Amino acid sequence: MDAMVVGIDVSKDRLDVAVRPTGESFAFKRTAAGIDDLVARLKDRSPAVAIEATGGFEAVVAAGLAGAGLPVVVVNPAQVRAFARALGKRAKTDPIDAVVIAHFAEATKPQLRQIPDEMTRLLAELVARRRQIVDMIAAEGQRAGRMSDHRLTRSIGRLRKALEKELDELDRLIDDHMRGSAVWVETEKLLVSVPGVGKTIARTLIAELPELGSLDRRQIAALVGLAPWTRQSGQWRGKSFIGGGRKSVRSSLFVGAMVAARYNPQLKRFRDRLVAAGKPKLLALVAVARKLITILNAILRDRRQWQPLAA
Secondary structure, eight states: OOOOEEEEEEOSSEEEEEEETTOOEEEEESSHHHHHHHHHHHGGGOOEEEEEOOTTTHHHHHHHHHHTTOOEEEEOHHHHHHHHHHTTOOOOOHHHHHHHHHHHHHHHOOOOOOOOOHHHHHHHHHHHHHHHHHHHHHHHHHHHTTOOSHHHHHHHHHHHHHHHHHHHHHHHHHHHHHTTOHHHHHHHHHHHTSTTOOHHHHHHHHHHOTTTTTSOHHHHHHHTTOSOBOOEETTEEOOOBOOOSOHHHHHHHHHHHHHHHHHOHHHHHHHHHHHHTTOOHHHHHHHHHHHHHHHHHHHHHHTOOOOOOOO
16 A cells, blocks of 8 residues: 655644545644644554645644654645646645645655754744844845935934844843753854854754754755756756755855855865866855855764864
8 A cells, every 4th residue: 555645734724634645635723722633633544744834834733743753744835836837736725735735745755854842943933033133233234324314314223223132132042042952052062163153153053954963964965055956958068056955054154154264274275275276256155165064064973073174
């Protein structure tokens, strides 16, 4: 008998569920009781469960199912829609989406990833909120440079002060939350031992890349969208690109790569060799970011602090 696959489309108040290959479909409320009923319905069947990412609504559902011992994977909605188009399914309703998600998971067999616990999810939310506040402060700074009226400038100044106060409070909350886990504290020390990696980058990796240290270098590079992919057809060879993966982690690594390319002796030599060989500076920066995540992966795998190599 074929392995059973369950697709779940999550909305604010409802869970639409489809089962392959049996063709069953049913729905539950997106409440604690509804999730318990769903677990009871699936528990004895031992299916693989695929849930489409839906702006955070899927997190509590995935956690509930994973906590009950069911194998769960959260799938990319863009990939699911592309799969639906390839099947010629133009209609889009929640029940139809659940069927497509199940079919997508059955066909592609996406790799299961560990669902973060409540403590890790809260850290990820704090780190994400800090990133939003930093972006707002930067945006207000750019607006200030375009203002000519002093009243508008003062308005921007007041808002920036409020945002900076909120940023300080978030940093305090993140510090307190980090101290709640001895493992996180030790992991942070290992990560920041690498020149170019500060607390913000380390905490982003802890919160949003829990696989760091458990995968090989190719897998970890692909997971954050730093593994190059090529375009070619026949004799035509296109340029290589990076993309996909976890954008927030990749953005943090680019910041770390820019610092490391100046102050990390090993990565500075690596970057300088690429530029001297005629590589574009942006491509060299991508290569530094990829090498940085490889180094960080090895450090957590071996649980050993950064040891600079001889020139």
